[in-house]
Amino acid sequence: MSLLEVDDLSVTYRIAAGDVPAVRGVSLSLDAGEALGLAGESGSGKSSVAMALLRLLPRSARLDGRVLLDGEDVLAMKWGRLRAVRWSAASIVFQGAQHGLNPVQRIGDQIAEPLLVHRLASGAQASARVRELLEQVGLPTWRARSYPHELSGGQRQRVMIAMALACSPRLIIADEPTTALDLMVQAQVLTLIRRLIAEHDISLLMISHDLSVLADVCDRLAVMYAGRLVEAGPSSGEFRHPYSQALAAAFPTVGDPASRLAPRGLAGDPPDPQQLPGGCAFHPRCPVALESCSSTPVDLRPAGERRTAACVLVGEDRARGN
Numbered sequence: 001m002s003l004l005e006v007d008d009l010s011v012t013y014r015i016a017a018g019d020v021p022a023v024r025g026v027s028l029s030l031d032a033g034e035a036l037g038l039a040g041e042s043g044s045g046k047s048s049v050a051m052a053l054l055r056l057l058p059r060s061a062r063l064d065g066r067v068l069l070d071g072e073d074v075l076a077m078k079w080g081r082l083r084a085v086r087w088s089a090a091s092i093v094f095q096g097a098q099h100g101l102n103p104v105q106r107i108g109d110q111i112a113e114p115l116l117v118h119r120l121a122s123g124a125q126a127s128a129r130v131r132e133l134l135e136q137v138g139l140p141t142w143r144a145r146s147y148p149h150e151l152s153g154g155q156r157q158r159v160m161i162a163m164a165l166a167c168s169p170r171l172i173i174a175d176e177p178t179t180a181l182d183l184m185v186q187a188q189v190l191t192l193i194r195r196l197i198a199e200h201d202i203s204l205l206m207i208s209h210d211l212s213v214l215a216d217v218c219d220r221l222a223v224m225y226a227g228r229l230v231e232a233g234p235s236s237g238e239f240r241h242p243y244s245q246a247l248a249a250a251f252p253t254v255g256d257p258a259s260r261l262a263p264r265g266l267a268g269d270p271p272d273p274q275q276l277p278g279g280c281a282f283h284p285r286c287p288v289a290l291e292s293c294s295s296t297p298v299d300l301r302p303a304g305e306r307r308t309a310a311c312v313l314v315g316e317d318r319a320r321g322n
């Protein structure tokens, strides 16, 4: 059985201007010890998926579908159970560490907090665990006495990772964990994440707009467009969906500054979620769209070994026996 099984998940924000469907029937699974990358432009719904998995969305969000964590539906959990599951079974590393840390609390106390809340350690035991966690993420133990403003962006992101590891969860969800960092620090944090998930046999769901960052860490990649999954497959293989290909071309290489300055192959803007184009939602931006693409919706279909993609051209290849 998968550690995480997301089944037909939808997220709809209810605002004054009406319902905004941010996630539309996403299904995915993650095995124990596996790393899955979820990619897409901003507004694709990827962060909403991440937050929905631990029900961290605002009250205006309606969640439908199922999120099975170790066989238990997170969306159906009572609050007490949900609190127990957060941090201890699954934890999350947020985008931009400055928002995830309390500016007036020492680093060590913040890392210890999940341990104390879940009664996994107290007193000297908790302090020892904090020192151990700081060492694991490559920070000197005296940093326990520092405040967040005394740390660099990269060091703060390491603190967030230490907090996520504190209760030894089986799953870590990381939402753009390196986006706010400069390229050299980004590479160091990615190396750290790779090492920790391997050493501790943790499953990882990592969210990013940058496919090259995800491919660097993850076994499998999934791509979202306009709230839907448009492709999923092993990170070693070639993308088949024109949107995934454009996204990959926009950020070709980890740590290559030129690739950041000149995103290629992705013209136009993502659609308004309240007024999605008919047929394939990508068709107004798709460089290889057929006439039928504006009227005929496309579901995910087999697109090679362990790969699915939602594009009519993939189906044509199949029909020709390629």
Ligand code: SF4
Residues within 6 Å of the ligand: 241, 242, 243, 280, 281, 282, 283, 284, 286, 287, 288, 289, 290, 293, 298, 310, 311, 312, 313
């Ligand atoms: Fe492009 Fe059509 Fe494929 Fe959509 S279904 S990605 S518009 S070719």
Ligand code: MG
Residues within 6 Å of the ligand: 042, 046, 047, 095, 176
């Ligand atoms: Mg986001």
